[in-house]
Amino acid sequence: MPPERKPRKDAARNREAVLAAADALFARGTSPEDVTMADIAAEAGVGKGTLFRAYGDRSGLLRALYEARLEPVTEAVESGPPPLGPDTPPRERVLALLDAVLCFKLDNRRLALALEGSGSGSPYRAEHYERWHGLLRAVLEQVPGLGDGEFTAHALLAATRADLVEHLAGQEDVPRERMRAQLADFAARVMGGAPGDS
Numbered sequence: 001m002p003p004e005r006k007p008r009k010d011a012a013r014n015r016e017a018v019l020a021a022a023d024a025l026f027a028r029g030t031s032p033e034d035v036t037m038a039d040i041a042a043e044a045g046v047g048k049g050t051l052f053r054a055y056g057d058r059s060g061l062l063r064a065l066y067e068a069r070l071e072p073v074t075e076a077v078e079s080g081p082p083p084l085g086p087d088t089p090p091r092e093r094v095l096a097l098l099d100a101v102l103c104f105k106l107d108n109r110r111l112a113l114a115l116e117g118s119g120s121g122s123p124y125r126a127e128h129y130e131r132w133h134g135l136l137r138a139v140l141e142q143v144p145g146l147g148d149g150e151f152t153a154h155a156l157l158a159a160t161r162a163d164l165v166e167h168l169a170g171q172e173d174v175p176r177e178r179m180r181a182q183l184a185d186f187a188a189r190v191m192g193g194a195p196g197d198s
Helices: 009-028 037-044 048-055 058-079 090-107 109-116 127-140 150-158 162-171 176-191
Strands: none
Touching: 009 037, 009 048, 009 058, 009 109, 037 048, 037 058, 048 058, 058 090, 058 109, 058 127, 090 109, 090 127, 090 150, 090 162, 090 176, 109 162, 127 150, 150 176, 162 176
């Protein structure tokens, strides 16, 4: 069996340049829809063909950028210490997971909007959504007296949808800390306790 080929250095460099370019364009743009594959290729200094070969389409590129930005949160959730890590009591962890999703979307508003509105089918079938939903459902099912967490996980994640976050943060100018406190209060009520209960 031939040895596994490592990505060429220029391919790795191109990937970094493309993700950095997409990052910059989404940060500068006023609307996610305004950022095209051609814009990203030009900003990164690569051909459009390179983008399509590497990511397939705009949605694939958005997913790659989203995952790259989300990596520190993912690591904290999978193997980090409390409050995100697996050793956290269930109620406390649910609140921390929701807060992490909300903060991530507040920090990456245009990217989250672009990804959730990319037209790649149902947002509930997107890999990142299914992963968050599965994790949240599993933790919710450990909360005493709550029972099935399937619907509850969907309902709580609905409070962190990118379009709602954009509406509240952008159009209604709700302060970040107030949004975080409101989400924690809502989630605690759904679980049947105060935000500090564990």
